Amino acid sequence: AQSVTQPDIHITVSEGASLELRCNYSYGATPYLFWYVQSPGQGLQLLLKYFSGDTLVQGIKGFEAEFKRSQSSFNLRKPSVHWSDAAEYFCAVGARGFQKLVFGTGTRLLVSP
Amino acid sequence: DAGVIQSPRHEVTEMGQEVTLRCKPISGHDYLFWYRQTMMRGLELLIYFNNNVPIDDSGMPEDRFSAKMPNASFSTLKIQPSEPRDSAVYFCASSLRQGGSYEQYFGPGTRLTVT
Numbered sequence A: 001a002q003s004v005t006q007p008d009i010h011i012t013v014s015e016g017a018s019l020e021l022r023c024n025y026s027y028g029a030t031p032y033l034f035w036y037v038q039s040p041g042q043g044l045q046l047l048l049k050y051f052s053g054d055t056l057v058q059g060i061k062g063f064e065a066e067f068k069r070s071q072s073s074f075n076l077r078k079p080s081v082h083w084s085d086a087a088e089y090f091c092a093v094g095a096r097g098f099q100k101l102v103f104g105t106g107t108r109l110l111v112s113p
Numbered sequence B: 001d002a003g004v005i006q007s008p009r010h011e012v013t014e015m016g017q018e019v020t021l022r023c024k025p026i027s028g029h030d031y032l033f034w035y036r037q038t039m040m041r042g043l044e045l046l047i048y049f050n051n052n053v054p055i056d057d058s059g060m061p062e063d064r065f066s067a068k069m070p071n072a073s074f075s076t077l078k079i080q081p082s083e084p085r086d087s088a089v090y091f092c093a094s095s096l097r098q099g100g101s102y103e104q105y106f107g108p109g110t111r112l113t114v115t
Helices: none
Strands: A004-005 A010-014 A019-021 A023-026 A031-038 A044-050 A055-059 A065-068 A075-079 A087-095 A100-103 A108-113 B005-007 B010-013 B018-024 B031-039 B042-050 B053-056 B066-070 B072-081 B088-095 B110-114
Touching: A004 A075, A010 A019, A010 B072, A019 A108, A031 A065, A031 A075, A031 B042, A044 A055, A044 A075, A075 A087, A087 B031, A087 B072, A100 B042, A108 B018, B010 B018, B018 B088, B018 B110, B031 B072, B042 B072, B053 B066, B072 B088
Parallel strands: A010 A108, B010 B110
Antiparallel strands: A004 A023, A019 A075, A031 A044, A031 A087, A055 A065, A065 A075, A087 A100, A087 A108, B005 B018, B018 B072, B031 B042, B031 B088, B042 B053, B066 B072, B088 B110
């Protein structure tokens, strides 16, 4: 069975600084990996996804993530954080042939002035 | 497309009352998911449907919860009787398997408060 770990519950970053949110997954075969963002009072919105191919994927809002099979990781990055990026971020893992996703517990990003 | 539509957006009810949450998935999507989000337990998958048929309801907490999907454009999640511990945000999401997308599109959620 798949599982996802997001080790950081909260992260505070200064506006303009770089960001990296960690995600580790457990799955025996090649996973399908996703990052979603949830703004306060909103549903989850897809930032980016990885199925195969280039291990560095680009998403919306200037985010990117890198799949590292050897480390079972799919960390989310952004070179320069904006105040509007303050939200909760969820990593999720799926599997080929299955529509069900397993979500991590989320990381809440706070952006300081 | 209007996206996934959920109603009501907020529901406040008293313990013991029946609560019905509604969801309209994106037109053409063949999968529908119900999630519950709380501070303590995070985002939990309750049940999901494929072509209106329940596939996995192992996440439904107990018999007080039931979900139906009478047609491709409508689903309900019912709690009867409701309890204070059911207070949470309930999300509906839909996806389309064709083309191997796997991406789930979430609705805005229903915030349920049981007093």
